[in-house]
Amino acid sequence: MKTMPNGDKTLSIRPAEERDADLLADLGTRTFSDAYSRTLSAEDLDDYLHKAFSRKQMLEDITDPDVLLFLGLISNTLCAYIKLQPTSVRECICGANQIELLRLYVLCGWRDRGIGTALMDVGLKAARDKAYKSCWLKVWDENTKAIDFYTNKGFAILGNEPYPVGSTSRNVVLMACPLEE
Numbered sequence: 428m429k430t431m432p433n434g435d436k437t438l439s440i441r442p443a444e445e446r447d448a449d450l451l452a453d454l455g456t457r458t459f460s461d462a463y464s465r466t467l468s469a470e471d472l473d474d475y476l477h478k479a480f481s482r483k484q485m486l487e488d489i490t491d492p493d494v495l496l497f498l499g500l501i502s503n504t505l506c507a508y509i510k511l512q513p514t515s516v517r518e519c520i521c522g523a524n525q526i527e528l529l530r531l532y533v534l535c536g537w538r539d540r541g542i543g544t545a546l547m548d549v550g551l552k553a554a555r556d557k558a559y560k561s562c563w564l565k566v567w568d569e570n571t572k573a574i575d576f577y578t579n580k581g582f583a584i585l586g587n588e589p590y591p592v593g594s595t596s597r598n599v600v601l602m603a604c605p606l607e608e
């Protein structure tokens with residue numbers, strides 16, 4: 428349990444459980460749409476949302492022991508989540524035992540209150556506890572707020588690559604952060 432920095436509401440963070448699948452699918456859909464609906468065609472967005480945030484996919488993530496998935500709740504209402512998972516490593520990110528930070532999303536009414544930071548702390552601690560040595564991520568190169576956020580948390584830009592979604596391709600930057608204490 429973590430208290431919000433401004434003290435007015437209580438943020439609790441816990442691992443996702445099977446009973447959260449529907450709520451997580453809904454939160455994933457809402458936060459992803461909010462972030463990318465202006466940059467993807469309606470068809471591409473719809474396609475992606477159906478695949479990435481189906482109940483089946485949520486259950487797979489929740490029950491996969493390799494996936495680190497934590498929820499942020501304010502007064503028992505789900506408002507944020509983080510997902511980390513070992514994935515295929517990129518050449519520009521050196522070293523063994525890497526985990527990818529695949530998703531970190533906070534509902535827009537709850538941003539800039541320390542929730543993203545708190546989830547990141549919990550996610551990276553869980554990764555350290557599993558002996559991962561570094562964490563890497565992809566972030567859309569026009570998402571300057573997220574790039575600044577990650578930079579402030581110790582991530583460095585190490586490369587970039589195209590990221591195809593449906594009929595379009597965008598550029599993502601690759602960032603990484605060592606996990607050693």
Ligand SMILES: CC(C)(COP(=O)(O)OP(=O)(O)OC[C@H]1O[C@@H](n2cnc3c(N)ncnc32)[C@H](O)[C@@H]1OP(=O)(O)O)[C@@H](O)C(=O)NCCC(=O)NCCS
Nearest residue numbers: 432433531532533538539540541542543544566573576579
């Ligand atoms: C990027 C994102 C996850 C950050 O989450 P967040 O909850 O807004 O992050 P925080 O509140 O912890 O930190 C944001 C800033 O608010 C500041 N902050 C922290 N606590 C605060 C408080 N109580 N009051 C005001 N500001 C605060 C932090 O210092 C931080 O500033 P910094 O980045 O300059 O250090 C969130 O903006 C988001 O979901 N964005 C859309 C989705 C997205 O782009 N995800 C990344 C895709 S890869």
